[in-house]
Protein backbone atom coordinates (compact mmCIF):
# COMPACT_ATOMS: atom_id res chain seq x y z
CA UNK A 1 0.00 0.00 0.00
CA UNK A 2 1.05 3.65 -0.46
CA UNK A 3 1.45 4.66 -4.08
CA UNK A 4 3.80 7.19 -5.56
CA UNK A 5 3.00 10.57 -6.94
CA UNK A 6 -0.25 10.63 -8.92
CA UNK A 7 -1.36 13.30 -11.37
CA UNK A 8 -5.10 13.99 -11.51
CA UNK A 9 -6.25 15.45 -14.79
CA UNK A 10 -9.85 16.59 -14.51
CA UNK A 11 -12.09 17.43 -17.46
CA UNK A 12 -14.95 19.57 -16.27
CA UNK A 13 -17.38 22.31 -17.22
CA UNK A 14 -16.92 23.82 -13.75
CA UNK A 15 -13.19 23.98 -13.03
CA UNK A 16 -13.69 26.38 -10.12
CA UNK A 17 -15.44 23.65 -8.09
CA UNK A 18 -12.50 21.28 -8.53
CA UNK A 19 -9.88 24.03 -8.13
CA UNK A 20 -11.35 24.94 -4.74
CA UNK A 21 -10.66 21.43 -3.52
CA UNK A 22 -7.07 21.32 -4.71
CA UNK A 23 -6.24 24.74 -3.31
CA UNK A 24 -7.73 24.18 0.15
CA UNK A 25 -5.70 23.28 3.23
CA UNK A 26 -4.45 19.69 3.25
CA UNK A 27 -4.73 19.17 -0.49
CA UNK A 28 -2.82 22.38 -1.17
CA UNK A 29 -0.06 21.12 1.12
CA UNK A 30 0.14 17.82 -0.73
CA UNK A 31 0.40 19.73 -4.03
CA UNK A 32 3.03 22.08 -2.59
CA UNK A 33 5.09 19.17 -1.30
CA UNK A 34 4.92 17.56 -4.75
CA UNK A 35 3.05 14.49 -3.47
CA UNK A 36 0.31 14.97 -6.05
CA UNK A 37 -0.20 17.02 -9.18
CA UNK A 38 -3.33 18.22 -10.92
CA UNK A 39 -4.44 19.76 -14.18
CA UNK A 40 -7.88 21.15 -14.85
CA UNK A 41 -9.28 21.14 -18.36
CA UNK A 42 -12.35 23.23 -19.10
CA UNK A 43 -14.39 21.19 -21.59
CA UNK A 44 -16.02 24.40 -22.82
CA UNK A 45 -12.66 25.58 -24.18
CA UNK A 46 -12.96 22.76 -26.72
CA UNK A 47 -16.51 23.57 -27.89
CA UNK A 48 -16.59 23.99 -31.62
CA UNK A 49 -19.26 26.61 -32.30
CA UNK A 50 -19.43 30.28 -31.50
CA UNK A 51 -21.89 29.72 -28.63
CA UNK A 52 -19.45 27.20 -27.11
CA UNK A 53 -22.20 24.56 -26.90
CA UNK A 54 -21.27 21.44 -24.95
CA UNK A 55 -24.62 19.69 -24.65
CA UNK A 56 -27.50 18.67 -26.90
CA UNK A 57 -30.79 16.76 -26.74
CA UNK A 58 -30.70 12.95 -26.87
CA UNK A 59 -31.30 10.93 -30.04
CA UNK A 60 -34.45 8.84 -29.55
CA UNK A 61 -36.02 11.50 -27.31
CA UNK A 62 -36.24 11.57 -23.55
CA UNK A 63 -35.53 13.99 -20.76
CA UNK A 64 -32.46 16.11 -20.26
CA UNK A 65 -29.38 16.90 -22.23
CA UNK A 66 -26.32 14.91 -23.20
CA UNK A 67 -22.69 16.09 -23.16
CA UNK A 68 -21.60 16.24 -26.79
CA UNK A 69 -18.87 13.99 -28.15
CA UNK A 70 -16.75 16.56 -30.07
CA UNK A 71 -15.73 18.92 -27.23
CA UNK A 72 -15.10 15.98 -24.91
CA UNK A 73 -13.02 14.15 -27.51
CA UNK A 74 -10.98 17.28 -28.25
CA UNK A 75 -10.43 17.84 -24.52
CA UNK A 76 -9.36 14.21 -24.08
CA UNK A 77 -7.03 14.39 -27.08
CA UNK A 78 -5.42 17.51 -25.61
CA UNK A 79 -4.27 15.43 -22.61
CA UNK A 80 -3.38 12.28 -24.54
CA UNK A 81 -6.47 10.50 -23.24
CA UNK A 82 -6.14 7.50 -25.56
CA UNK A 83 -2.92 6.45 -23.82
CA UNK A 84 -3.98 7.13 -20.23
CA UNK A 85 -6.26 5.67 -17.59
CA UNK A 86 -9.57 7.46 -18.21
CA UNK A 87 -12.16 7.16 -15.47
CA UNK A 88 -15.77 8.29 -15.78
CA UNK A 89 -17.74 8.47 -12.52
CA UNK A 90 -21.37 7.68 -13.27
CA UNK A 91 -24.34 6.13 -11.45
CA UNK A 92 -24.22 3.42 -14.16
CA UNK A 93 -20.68 2.36 -13.27
CA UNK A 94 -19.29 -0.55 -11.30
CA UNK A 95 -19.10 0.09 -7.53
CA UNK A 96 -16.02 2.07 -6.51
CA UNK A 97 -14.14 0.46 -3.62
CA UNK A 98 -11.03 0.92 -1.50
CA UNK A 99 -9.38 -1.80 -3.58
CA UNK A 100 -9.86 0.33 -6.70
CA UNK A 101 -8.50 3.39 -4.88
CA UNK A 102 -5.36 1.38 -4.05
CA UNK A 103 -5.03 0.38 -7.69
CA UNK A 104 -5.36 4.01 -8.85
CA UNK A 105 -2.80 5.18 -6.28
CA UNK A 106 -0.17 3.12 -8.12
CA UNK A 107 -0.74 4.95 -11.42
CA UNK A 108 1.21 7.94 -12.71
CA UNK A 109 -1.91 9.72 -13.94
CA UNK A 110 -5.70 9.41 -13.89
CA UNK A 111 -7.89 11.36 -16.28
CA UNK A 112 -11.34 12.03 -14.83
CA UNK A 113 -14.36 13.08 -16.85
CA UNK A 114 -16.97 15.02 -14.88
CA UNK A 115 -20.37 14.37 -16.40
CA UNK A 116 -23.34 16.63 -16.16
CA UNK A 117 -26.91 16.52 -17.38
CA UNK A 118 -28.25 13.08 -18.35
CA UNK A 119 -24.83 11.74 -19.23
CA UNK A 120 -22.18 11.83 -21.92
CA UNK A 121 -22.30 10.60 -25.51
CA UNK A 122 -21.77 6.81 -25.44
CA UNK A 123 -19.08 7.03 -28.14
CA UNK A 124 -16.77 8.83 -25.70
CA UNK A 125 -17.16 5.87 -23.33
CA UNK A 126 -16.56 3.43 -26.21
CA UNK A 127 -13.47 5.26 -27.46
CA UNK A 128 -11.75 6.63 -24.37
CA UNK A 129 -13.11 5.39 -21.05
CA UNK A 130 -11.34 2.55 -19.21
CA UNK A 131 -13.44 2.51 -16.05
CA UNK A 132 -17.01 3.61 -15.36
CA UNK A 133 -17.39 3.75 -11.58
CA UNK A 134 -20.22 4.63 -9.24
CA UNK A 135 -19.67 5.98 -5.72
CA UNK A 136 -23.04 4.72 -4.48
CA UNK A 137 -26.62 3.92 -5.30
CA UNK A 138 -27.87 7.47 -5.59
CA UNK A 139 -27.75 10.06 -8.32
CA UNK A 140 -25.76 13.28 -8.06
CA UNK A 141 -26.27 16.15 -10.46
CA UNK A 142 -22.57 16.89 -10.47
CA UNK A 143 -19.82 14.66 -11.76
CA UNK A 144 -17.39 17.03 -10.05
CA UNK A 145 -18.52 15.82 -6.64
CA UNK A 146 -18.01 12.14 -7.50
CA UNK A 147 -14.64 12.89 -9.12
CA UNK A 148 -13.58 14.67 -5.94
CA UNK A 149 -14.60 11.62 -3.93
CA UNK A 150 -12.30 9.50 -6.10
CA UNK A 151 -9.46 12.01 -5.91
CA UNK A 152 -9.71 12.24 -2.14
CA UNK A 153 -9.67 8.46 -1.71
CA UNK A 154 -6.62 8.09 -3.98
CA UNK A 155 -4.45 11.03 -2.94
CA UNK A 156 -4.45 10.02 0.73
CA UNK A 157 -2.88 6.70 -0.26
CA UNK A 158 0.07 8.41 -1.92
CA UNK A 159 3.17 8.09 0.20
CA UNK A 160 3.76 10.98 2.55
CA UNK A 161 0.15 12.19 2.78
CA UNK A 162 -0.80 10.30 5.93
CA UNK A 163 1.09 7.80 8.05
CA UNK A 164 1.45 4.17 7.06
CA UNK A 165 0.13 3.23 10.50
CA UNK A 166 -3.19 5.04 9.97
CA UNK A 167 -3.55 3.46 6.54
CA UNK A 168 -3.02 0.02 7.96
CA UNK A 169 -5.47 0.51 10.80
CA UNK A 170 -8.39 1.98 8.96
CA UNK A 171 -11.80 0.74 7.90
CA UNK A 172 -11.98 -1.99 5.27
CA UNK A 173 -8.72 -3.54 6.38
CA UNK A 174 -9.76 -7.19 6.55
CA UNK A 175 -13.26 -6.17 5.47
CA UNK A 176 -14.02 -4.87 8.95
CA UNK A 177 -15.11 -1.38 9.95
CA UNK A 178 -13.09 0.70 12.39
CA UNK A 179 -13.21 0.41 16.16
CA UNK A 180 -14.52 3.41 18.16
CA UNK A 181 -12.09 6.22 18.98
CA UNK A 182 -11.91 8.36 22.12
CA UNK A 183 -9.85 11.31 23.25
CA UNK A 184 -9.91 13.60 26.30
CA UNK A 185 -11.93 14.32 28.41
CA UNK A 186 -12.28 11.02 30.21
CA UNK A 187 -15.97 11.68 30.92
CA UNK A 188 -18.16 13.62 28.52
CA UNK A 189 -21.82 14.23 29.38
CA UNK A 190 -21.79 11.28 31.72
CA UNK A 191 -20.20 8.92 29.15
CA UNK A 192 -16.83 7.56 30.23
CA UNK A 193 -14.03 6.33 28.00
CA UNK A 194 -14.02 2.49 28.27
CA UNK A 195 -11.84 1.38 31.17
CA UNK A 196 -9.77 -0.94 29.02
CA UNK A 197 -8.43 1.92 26.86
CA UNK A 198 -7.11 3.68 29.97
CA UNK A 199 -5.27 0.64 31.29
CA UNK A 200 -2.32 0.56 28.90
CA UNK A 201 -2.52 -3.21 28.42
CA UNK A 202 -1.80 -3.39 24.70
CA UNK A 203 -2.86 -6.97 24.03
CA UNK A 204 -6.16 -6.42 25.81
CA UNK A 205 -6.75 -3.16 23.93
CA UNK A 206 -6.10 -4.94 20.63
CA UNK A 207 -8.54 -7.68 21.55
CA UNK A 208 -11.20 -5.16 22.61
CA UNK A 209 -10.76 -3.19 19.39
CA UNK A 210 -11.05 -6.31 17.30
CA UNK A 211 -14.30 -7.27 19.05
CA UNK A 212 -15.68 -3.76 18.52
CA UNK A 213 -14.80 -3.92 14.82
CA UNK A 214 -16.75 -7.16 14.49
CA UNK A 215 -19.69 -5.75 16.47
CA UNK A 216 -19.83 -2.63 14.32
CA UNK A 217 -19.51 -4.52 11.04
CA UNK A 218 -22.33 -6.92 11.99
CA UNK A 219 -24.56 -3.98 12.92
CA UNK A 220 -23.80 -1.46 10.16
CA UNK A 221 -22.64 -3.67 7.29
CA UNK A 222 -24.15 -7.16 7.47
CA UNK A 223 -23.22 -7.53 3.77
CA UNK A 224 -19.51 -7.10 4.61
CA UNK A 225 -19.82 -9.47 7.55
CA UNK A 226 -21.39 -12.16 5.36
CA UNK A 227 -18.59 -11.64 2.84
CA UNK A 228 -16.02 -12.23 5.60
CA UNK A 229 -17.76 -15.42 6.64
CA UNK A 230 -17.82 -16.77 3.10
CA UNK A 231 -14.12 -15.89 2.61
CA UNK A 232 -13.32 -17.73 5.85
CA UNK A 233 -15.30 -20.76 4.70
CA UNK A 234 -13.45 -20.92 1.41
CA UNK A 235 -10.10 -20.88 3.22
CA UNK A 236 -9.19 -17.18 3.19
CA UNK A 237 -8.11 -14.85 0.41
Ligand code: ADE
Nearest residue numbers: 089090091134135140146
Ligand atom coordinates in the same frame (compact mmCIF):
# COMPACT_ATOMS: atom_id res chain seq x y z
N1 ADE B 1 -22.49 11.07 -10.99
C1 ADE B 1 -23.76 11.23 -10.61
N2 ADE B 1 -24.13 10.31 -9.72
C2 ADE B 1 -23.04 9.53 -9.50
C3 ADE B 1 -22.77 8.39 -8.70
N3 ADE B 1 -23.69 7.84 -7.92
N4 ADE B 1 -21.54 7.85 -8.76
C4 ADE B 1 -20.61 8.38 -9.56
N5 ADE B 1 -20.82 9.43 -10.34
C5 ADE B 1 -22.02 10.01 -10.32
